[in-house]
């Protein structure tokens with residue numbers, strides 16, 4: 030059973046509310062070195078109350094009886110490809126190395142059409158169809174803001190689309206895409222019995238353009254692979270939020286109440302984690318870095334109720350790079366929410382028209398404008414290849430895990 034190494038990653042924190050070339054450069058630097066960045070959740074982000082609402086819906090859904098969840102299973106015909114509920118051990122993010130699927134449940138929500146979900150929603154989510162759709166759209170808007178900054182930093186010429194180049198390739202009004210909003214639930218170790226074969230989410234890199242990840246304070250587990258090995262990614266890099274949950278660690282920290290774990294303290298909101306996916310890395314000839322990550326079980330505390338490390342004071346400033354506390358209070362359950370942003374299905378993955386990408390390709394001995402030898406894939410072809418490996422039988426085939434030796 031893979032458990033936390035206890036070392037924290039250094040991940041920069043960037044304010045993307047400005048579209049200045051300085052901000053764009055900071056973002057490009059972070060994306061081309063570590064591949065992970067925190068963005069401040071300010072007016073350019075997503076209201077903390079909306080994030081909290083999604084966590085509340087997530088808890089309500091995963092707490093439903095199995096029969097309710099089965100009705101919207103990813104295996105049902107109605108749900109459609111890559112949509113619906115994934116039960117424990119269904120997904121295998123590192124098929125080349127895992128003997129058992131991930132120790133988690135998930136619910137994948139695909140793109141809406143005309144403000145309606147294109148899949149059956151379970152009863153706890155039905156009354157919130159509009160709210161979920163609005164959250165999906167807010168996530169997409171934030172991704173487009175980030176992609177716009179990448180286009181600026183990559184110096185895409187105005188004749189080719191300029192700062193709007195990525196947005197045009199991610200415009201839902203122009204066609205379908207593989208974008209997915211995913212609720213994730215990693216059940217407590219106390220109530221289940223993971224063994225040596227278990228991992229919460231196997232080592233992998235994401236498939237799409239960029240991913241937004243929402244975590245809750247006090248629910249650690251995400252780790253990224255760096256040149257120094259695995260490093261933990263805190264939910265709360267500045268340590269400004271009290272760890273959520275009741276004293277016995279059984280709470281998931283999303284209840285309404287005294288403000289603990291609610292995602293906004295003193296007007297500040299938790300930053301949002303952003304990482305580069307494989308497709309964007311491929312599209313930029315590897316300039317943007319898709320970093321391998323995983324989710325592990327929390328390390329048991331030395332004694333019940335004991336935090337493993339002292340938390341920094343709430344006044345700690347968050348200037349980049351953020352040196353996070355090694356571990357937050359290990360909790361029972363872990364809930365997270367990911368938004369996987371993908372280009373339009375028919376987007377062709379010819380190199381992004383950037384002089385920086387062309388230069389990189391030339392340095393690698395290739396003409397930067399040349400198509401890959403087997404002809405350009407579309408974004409949908411790229412995604413389908415990855416999904417086939419993930420949902421295939423455990424231990425068979427070549428999966429994303431093959432790439433995990435490539436540390437940052």
Ligand SMILES: O=C(O)CCC(=O)C(=O)O
Pocket residue numbers: 213230235242251322323324365366367
């Ligand atoms: O739950 C997390 O923290 C990360 C999940 C993840 O990496 C994924 O689903 O791709």
Ligand SMILES: [Fe+2]
Pocket residue numbers: 233234235322
């Ligand atoms: Fe991931």
